[in-house]
Amino acid sequence: xxxxxxxxxxxxxxxxxxxxxxxxxxxxxxxxxxxxxxxxxxxxxxxxxxxxxxxxxxxxxxxxxxxxxxxxxxxxxxxxxxxxxxxxxxxxxxxxxxxxxxxxxxxxxxxxxxxxxxxxxxxxxxxxxxxxxxxxxxxxxxxxxxxxxxxxxxxxxxxxxxxxxxxxxxxxxxxxxxxxxxxxxxxxxxxxxxxxxxxxxxxxxxxxxxxxxxxxxxxxxxxxxxxxxxxxxxxxxxxxxxxxxxxxxxxxxxxxxxxxxxxxxxxxxxxxxxxxxxxxxxxxxxxxxxxxxxxxxxxxxxxxxxxxxxxxxxxxxxxxxxxxxxxxxxxxxxxxxxxxxxxxxxxxxxxxxxxxxxxxxxxxxxxxxxxxxxxxxxxxxxxxxxxxx
Numbered sequence: 295x296x297x298x299x300x301x302x303x304x305x306x307x308x309x310x311x312x313x314x315x316x317x318x319x320x321x322x323x324x325x326x327x328x329x330x331x332x333x334x335x336x337x338x339x340x341x342x343x344x345x346x347x348x349x350x351x352x353x354x355x356x357x358x359x360x361x362x363x364x365x366x367x368x369x370x371x372x373x374x375x376x377x378x379x380x381x382x383x384x385x386x387x388x389x390x391x392x393x394x395x396x397x398x399x400x401x402x403x404x405x406x407x408x409x410x411x412x413x414x415x416x417x418x419x420x421x422x423x424x425x426x427x428x429x430x431x432x433x434x435x436x437x438x439x440x441x442x443x444x445x446x447x448x449x450x451x452x453x454x455x456x457x458x459x460x461x462x463x464x465x466x467x468x469x470x471x472x473x474x475x476x477x478x479x480x481x482x483x484x485x486x487x488x489x490x491x492x493x494x495x496x497x498x499x500x501x502x503x504x505x506x507x508x509x510x511x512x513x514x515x516x517x518x519x520x521x522x523x524x525x526x527x528x529x530x531x532x533x534x535x536x537x538x539x540x541x542x543x544x545x546x547x548x549x550x551x552x553x554x555x556x557x558x559x560x561x562x563x564x565x566x567x568x569x570x571x572x573x574x575x576x577x578x579x580x581x582x583x584x585x586x587x588x589x590x591x592x593x594x595x596x597x598x599x600x601x602x603x604x605x606x607x608x609x610x611x612x613x614x615x616x617x618x619x620x621x622x623x624x625x626x627x628x629x630x631x632x633x634x635x636x637x638x639x640x641x642x643x644x645x646x647x648x649x650x651x652x653x654x655x656x657x658x659x660x661x662x663x664x665x666x667x668x669x670x671x672x673x674x675x676x677x678x679x680x681x682x683x
Contacts, residue, residue, distance in 0.1 A: 298335055301415035301660070302398075306391040307331055308407040309400035315354075315375035315439040317592070324353035325435045328374040328407070332357055332433050335414055340422060341431065348435060348446050356443050357433040358453050362425030368674040369430045369458035369635060370667065372409045373437030373626065376402040383651035397654040404643025404655040409461035409663075412642060416664040420671065429675045430455055437626055441595060444629035451633070457606040457674050458630045459666075461641035463648055463655075466662050468610040468618040469639035471524060473531075473557040474597035475624045476564045476590070478571070480505055482539075483585040486548030495546035499539050501582035502550045506534065508574045509554070522559045524620050530558045553591060557622065560599035568594075598627035604636045606670070613669045614640070614662070621645070640666065 298304070311327040333343045341359040348354040357374075379388045379401050386392045388401035398408065413431060422429065430453050434443035447453070462469075482502050487495030513532040521528050532554060539550030556567055572588050579586045600607060607618050618638070623645060630637040642659035 298338065298414055298418055301411050302391065302393075304335065304411040304414060305398065305400075305403070305408050308411060309391045309402055310389050312389060313375045313402075314378050315436040316378050317439050321378045322439070325374045326353060326355060329355050329357045329433060332374075332410060332431070333359070336431055339414070339417060346446070346450070348442055349449075351435075351442065354435040354442065356435055356447060357431075359431040359433075360428055360453070361422050362428040362675060364427040366456040366674065367428035367430065368670055369432050369453055369455045369630065370413050370670075371432040371434070371458055371460045371626065371630065372406045372462075372641075373434045373443065374407070374410075375436055375438050376405065376407070377438050377649050380651050385652055388653075393657075396657045398657065399652055399654045401653055403653055404463040404641075405645075405648035405653065406461055406463060406641060406643075408643065408655050409641050412660055412663050413461070413667055416667045417671070420668065425675045426678050427675045428455065429671060432458075434626060440592060441626060441629070444626040445593070448629050448632050454633065455635055457670075458635040458637040459606070459610075459670060460625055460627055460630065460637065460639045461663075462625050462639050463641050463643035463645050464621065464639055465644045466614050466640065466642060466659060466666070467616050468607060468614060469621050470602050470604075470607050470618040471560050471599040471620045472597065472624060472627065472639070473525070473559060473622060474562070474564055474595050474628070475555055475557050476568065476594035477553065477555045477592050478568070479589045479591050480552045480554075480575075481587045481589065482550045483587075484548050484550075484582070485546070487546040489544045489546055492546065495548065496583045497546050498550035498584060499547040501578060501584045501586065502537070502539065502552060504578045504582060505575070505586065506552065508578065509534075509571070512571065512574065520559055520562060525559070525622075526620075527622065530556065530562060532556045558597055560597040562597065564594040564596060595624045596628040598625060598631065598637075598639075600627075600631065600636055600638055604638070606636050606638055606674075609670065609673055610638060610640055610666060613666045
């Protein structure tokens with residue numbers, strides 16, 4: 295087996311390899327460079343590596359790296375892409391790892407290229423020839439935009455294991471649940487005309503006022519109907535994010551668009567919410583003599599929940615000395631759960647630094663994370679599966 299670079303060298307190389315994913319084509323990039331680095335390092339440690347291009351997107355790919363055999367085992371998972379960055383707000387080069395003030399700065403240090411370097415460094419001195427169950431390192435594409443990498447895995451029905459950890463930045467706190475997210479657009483087409491005579495047109499802004507009023511009533515109903523005390527914001531939320539309409543104050547507005555999101559609690563159906571909203575619109579359409587359409591901005595992400603009694607939740611609570619809790623942000627967790635794995639979210643670094651200029655991972659997060667990884671590999675891969683059911 296070939297030797298691994300040092301932890302900081304691996305992190306430096308990952309950070310130096312741009313892999314931005316974005317809904318805007320001008321920002322969007324391939325993640326191939328990151329995948330090939332991970333493949334080289336993991337194959338050198340004896341892992342069987344499979345690079346899986348996404349359907350219809352040959353420049354985007356997942357990596358499934360497996361060592362050991364059996365029906366159980368553990369997946370250590372992360373995404374290889376980053377968000378875009380504001381170059382003028384960074385105090386250092388986002389693509390050059392820089393250490394200062396006991397922190398490692400760079401785009402993706404905590405979210406979440408640094409996790410892969412920590413995993414590989416942890417495995418460096420472990421005897422992987424003695425595995426009784428498989429250990430799988432999973433690296434995905436486009437988590438920060440479409441989550442197409444995770445969706446492709448569900449379609450393929452792979453990988454298979456009993457337990458999974460996703461190393462998103464949680465300040466080393468086990469996360470057993472998060473809300474889902476759906477992002478939608480309402481487009482209203484009216485009829486433009488001269489503002490001096492309202493009868494010359496149908497005002498799309500007036501119709502949007504009615505739509506927003508109905509949505510606010512619906513939002514209040516969701517808050518009254520659904521509660522989950524496990525969350526700080528213990529009800530489903532709806533946020534009106536942006537609105538665009540009209541072109542001049544002396545013209546009747548001919549078109550208006552509203553974009554909003556809904557974050558549903560575990561147990562709620564995104565599809566049911568979408569249909570309920572769609573059913574509110576025909577009456578307003580008739581009343582305003584406009585055309586009203588509802589569209590998905592992006593494919594939705596389901597809510598995520600793993601029972602707090604799950605063995606991996608309990609194991610990570612012991613390893614971190616922290617009680618499992620919930621977060622508001624979405625992850626690939628629900629997709630790994632769909633693959634039949636009991637999944638939790640736990641990783642080094644803070645979500646407060648993710649998606650921010652001068653993103654960093656504090657150095658004091660590394661050793662505790664290695665303690666968690668080593669403990670999980672020993673529990674789920676170095677012992678027979680009957681001992682950790």
